[in-house]
Each structure stands twice: as structure tokens, then as C-alpha cells.
Amino acid sequence: xxxxxxxxxxxxxxxxxxxxxxxxxxxxxxxxxxxxxxxxxxxxxxxxxxxxxxxxxxxxxxxxxxxxxxxxxxxxxxxxxxxxxxxxxxxxxxxxxxxxxxxxxxxxxxxxxxxxxxxxxxxxxxxxxxxxxxxxxxxxxxxxxxxxxxxxxxxxxxxxxxxxxxxxxxxxxxxxxxxxxxxxxxxxxxxxxxxxxxxxxxxxxxxxxxxxxxxxxxxxxxxxxxxxxxxxxxxxxxxxxxxxxxxxxxxxxxxxxxxxxxxxxxxxxxxxxxxxxx
Numbered sequence: 234x235x236x237x238x239x240x241x242x243x244x245x246x247x248x249x250x251x252x253x254x255x256x257x258x259x260x261x262x263x264x265x266x267x268x269x270x271x272x273x274x275x276x277x278x279x280x281x282x283x284x285x286x287x288x289x290x291x292x293x294x295x296x297x298x299x300x301x302x303x304x305x306x307x308x309x310x311x312x313x314x315x316x317x318x319x320x321x322x323x324x325x326x327x328x329x330x331x332x333x334x335x336x337x338x339x340x341x342x343x344x345x346x347x348x349x350x351x352x353x354x355x356x357x358x359x360x361x362x363x364x365x366x367x368x369x370x371x372x373x374x375x376x377x378x379x380x381x382x383x384x385x386x387x388x389x390x391x392x393x394x395x396x397x398x399x400x401x402x403x404x405x406x407x408x409x410x411x412x413x414x415x416x417x418x419x420x421x422x423x424x425x426x427x428x429x430x431x432x433x434x435x436x437x438x439x440x441x442x443x444x445x446x447x448x449x450x451x452x453x454x455x456x457x458x459x460x461x462x463x464x465x466x467x468x469x470x471x472x473x474x475x476x477x478x479x480x481x482x483x484x485x486x487x488x489x490x491x492x493x494x495x496x497x498x499x500x501x502x503x504x505x506x507x508x509x510x511x
Contacts, residue, residue, distance in 0.1 A: 243272030248345040254405035254457040256479040257472045258464045265391040281396035281494030282334025283404045287414035289327040294419045305329045307355035308452025324508040335365035352460030371462035396494035399483040405457035411449045430454040
């Protein structure tokens with residue numbers, strides 16, 4: 234990941250990817266207009282990348298025998314690499330939604346620099362390691378950037394430029410991965426553990442339940458909506474409700490076909506990662 238500082242308004246071609254947890258801190262669709270005014274040529278969401286990750290998880294769990302640990306959260310990946318190296322082999326060898334979405338975006342917009350707006354700093358580590366994302370801006374930084382801008386009151390309907398996907402908008406809340414990946418027929422309730430918070434995850438890893446085949450783990454309490462770079466001081470329950478309301482609204486939107494995330498757009502892209510060798 235490049236270390237130079239982004240200067241606004243941007244000059245050149247930049248694409249920005251938003252994690253759906255953004256609704257905890259920012260207004261939709263107003264944020265799309267604001268990002269466009271900062272100079273971003275394209276504004277997309279991670280939801281289509283999450284959909285592709287889910288498809289890969291479904292394949293992995295369909296053929297699994299032992300414990301598999303979700304790798305969508307870089308905080309969990311780094312914790313396991315540092316404190317539980319024997320468990321690196323248990324991490325699901327699939328990209329996170331951020332990396333998956335970046336790969337898709339590079340296919341369609343190869344000349345654009347890619348920026349990710351994140352609720353946590355672990356994404357900076359992940360971006361630097363992958364080299365798929367050029368810059369990371371966290372929510373606190375974005376709030377400061379917005380505070381220094383004089384935005385025009387714009388009219389019209391603002392939509393993400395491409396890759397719309399609705400149901401994975403709940404990815405940033407605890408259990409969002411498990412719910413949207415349709416894994417109920419692959420693993421029984423007693424074979425699944427959904428944990429949010431480093432302490433809870435480490436307690437499990439220190440003394441794992443041998444019945445568990447899938448650990449859906451995130452580093453922060455409440456998952457990404459509880460990230461350290463989130464501005465909101467609202468209780469997790471209210472933040473969760475904001476995400477659910479965002480999903481509800483999305484289901485009513487009239488999205489042009491050319492802006493939707495369809496499987497064909499990810500054709501030819503490998504979403505395989507290799508955490509056991511890093």
C-alpha cells in the first residue's frame with residue numbers, strides 16, 4: 234500500500250470501495266455524492282465481493298472435516314498468525330471481501346487507483362500485504378476529511394457505480410457471514426460458533442470445542458460495526474439496527490441491470506488466499 238497522502242480534491246482516476254458498515258457513521262446515499270465531490274471517479278460497495286467470498290466458503294465447508302476458521306477479519310488472521318501459528322492451517326484460504334472486491338474492480342477498472350474506507354486499522358495491514366488496495370482511509374479520517382470540505386447541495390439519485398448486491402449488506406454485524414453464506418445445511422448449530430471480540434475468540438482457541446467445525450470469528454465486539462475507527466458512540470444494538478434498516482431500504486431500490494453484481498463479472502478471478510504461508 235502506498236504511503237503518500239491523498240490530497241483532495243483528487244486528480245486522476247480513483248475508485249473507492251465502501252464497507253457496508255459505513256451506515257453507522259454516514260448517510261446513504263448522501264455519502265456517494267460527497268465522495269464524488271472529493272474526486273472519486275467510481276464509488277462501489279464491498280457487498281458483491283462478500284457474495285463471491287460466501288460462494289467460496291460454501292465450497293470449503295461442504296468438503297470440510299475438521300475445524301475451519303473464517304478469514305474475512307484481518308484482526309483474527311493476524312491474531313492467529315501471531316499467537317496461534319499451528320492454527321494457520323485452519324484459516325479458510327479465501328480472500329476477504331475487501332481483497333475480493335479489489336480484484337473484481339481491477340478487472341473492470343485497471344487504470345484506477347483503489348481506495349478502501351474501513352472501520353478498523355487491521356485493513357491497512359491486509360492491504361499492504363495483498364497489494365490489491367492502494368490506500369486505506371478509516372471512518373474517523375473520512376469524517377475529518379468531510380469536515381474540511383464545502384459540499385454542494387446536489388440533486389438527483391445517487392447510486393453505487395457498479396456491483397450492487399443487497400443481502401450481504403449485513404456482513405458487518407455478528408453472524409452476518411454465516412447467515413448470508415447459507416451454511417445451515419452444511420454445519421449443524423452445535424458445529425458452529427459465532428464470536429465477536431478478541432477475548433472471546435482467544436478463549437475459544439485456547440480451549441476449542443471439538444464439535445465445532447466452523448468458527449465465524451471477528452476481532453471486534455459486535456463485528457465490524459464495533460470497529461475501533463467507527464465514530465459512533467451508539468450502543469451496538471442500535472448500530473446493528475442501522476445496518477438492518479439499510480438492507481431493508483436496499484431491497485426497495487430500483488437498480489439498473491448494468492449496476493448489479495452478477496456472477497459473470499467475477500468470471501476468471503481467483504479468490505484463493507494462502508494464510509498458512511504468511
